[in-house]
Structure formats: C-alpha cells, structure tokens
Amino acid sequence: MSGRMRLRMLPENTGILRSPLHFENADVGGEMVIFNQEKCILCRKCMQDCYPQAIQKENEKMTVSGECMLCGHCVAICPKGAVSICDYEDEPEEYIKEKFQIESDNMLHMIKFRRSIRNYREKIVEREKLEMMIEAGRYTATVSNRQEISYIVVQDKKNELKHMVLKKVEQYVNGENAVQWQEKLFRNASVIIYIVGDNAINAGLAAQNMELMAATLGLGIFYNGYLTKISGSFTEIREFLQIGEKEIQLCFMAGYPAVEYRRTAPRKKPEILWM
Structure with a gap:
C-alpha cells in the first residue's frame, strides 16, 4: 500500500474501509x-x-x-x-512534467467516453485500485481546505448490507417489486462506496475525481441516489456503516463493466453566455 495513504480496516473484518480526517480545527x-x-x-x-x-x-x-x-x-x-x-504524513512529490501532465485531447476523450455502468462482471475489485480511487478523492479541493470527507467501502460485507437494505424496502413494496428494487439498488456491482461529510459540494467533487481514476483502472461506476437516501434514513443501516451523526452525501456502485461501448454518446449543445 502507498505510504502516502493510510486506510484502516474496522474491527472484526467488516469489509468496510475508512479514511481518517486529518484535523478538526485549522486555526493551528x-x-x-x-x-x-x-x-x-x-x-x-x-x-x-x-x-x-x-x-x-x-x-x-x-x-x-x-x-x-x-x-x-x-x-x-x-x-x-x-x-x-507536520500534521500530514505524506511526502510531497516534486513536479515532473512528463509524469504529471496529461494531454488535453486525451483527457477530454476519456470524459466523453465515460458511461454510467449498470451491468457488472462477477469480479472482485482489487484493494490497490480502490485505494487509488480514494487517493484521487483525497486530493480533491474542499471548501476552505476542510478535508472533512470520509469514505466507506463495502465489498466483503456487501451481501449483509444488501439484505439489510432490501428488508427495509420490502416493508413498502410487494414481492415482485422488491425483486426489481434489488436490481435497481445493487446492479450486481462488486463494491459500494459511500462518501460521507457535511458538504455536498466537497463530496461531489471528490466523487468526480474518483470516477475519472476508476476509468483509468478499467472500472465503471454508477451513482445511486436511491441507495444514498435509504442508507441514510434507517438507524440500523447507519449503525452498520458506523457513520454516527455524519451525513451520507452520495454513494455509487463500482466494478468491472460487463458491457463494452464502442463510441461516445451524443450530448445536447451547451448553453453558453459569452460576456
């Protein structure tokens, strides 16, 4: 594991990864x-x-x-x-143009080619790749450099989370619809990543960088608003995720795509006011 990043496993092999907050008060x-x-x-x-x-x-x-x-x-x-x-453990990296610079055309093509993945292969995502995704989130800008964002990565205990969530869903829908909700909520993805914090903008920015990193690693993701809402609304699920009083800002599925795209998808022209 990279020396620049330290993730700790929670007790009893829960299969949930968290990244530590660096500091609570910046007035130091x-x-x-x-x-x-x-x-x-x-x-x-x-x-x-x-x-x-x-x-x-x-x-x-x-x-x-x-x-x-x-x-x-x-x-x-x-x-x-x-x-x-002295509060930071990672060593700064010296700027080397060949190492740090990405060609603008390549970057734009990668952004254009990304897709929301709704169908995944039965393959575990390696820990090293998950750590690289979180590293991309960790280095994302935050409001006033608060760095309050933390991450919950559920892979080993995914089935336990799935059972807990679907049990709540079944209280409100009948059996046939419950099966549809299972597909809608989990989509056979290998891993579920929650981004936790008190600022939605910080979480969204981190998620975008994580998605770009995922694309370079051959992974796809799918943002899931339904699962975000359900996971944050029930005490049992919140306790399982050990989020305390913090808020789940968003979550997404991640895994190896079971579908292969051949080209970019069309988009509407942007509405721009040049002044």
Missing part, C-alpha cells in the same frame, strides 16, 4: 507549518501565494499566524523545499 498554522531556516532564501513566494495572508517575514524569518488553514500552498510553491506541515 503557527504550530504546524515549519520553515527550515537553513534552506529558506526569504524569496517570499510562500507569502505572496498565501490566500489567508497568514505568512509574514519577521526578523529575517518567515513565520505563520493562527489564520493558516493548512492548504499546503507554501509547501508546493517553495523553490527550495524549505516548508513542511
């Missing part, structure tokens, strides 16, 4: 951001790029006030690698 910049004075050349690039204006030059040293939100821009922009944030 002065304690967390560290300047290596031997490397620092006082170029002030970090100060100029600091959105909350938390970095100052004092007594021939760069310092940070309590307004810092630990966004890491100072780490990323420093030409000498003189800045670090």
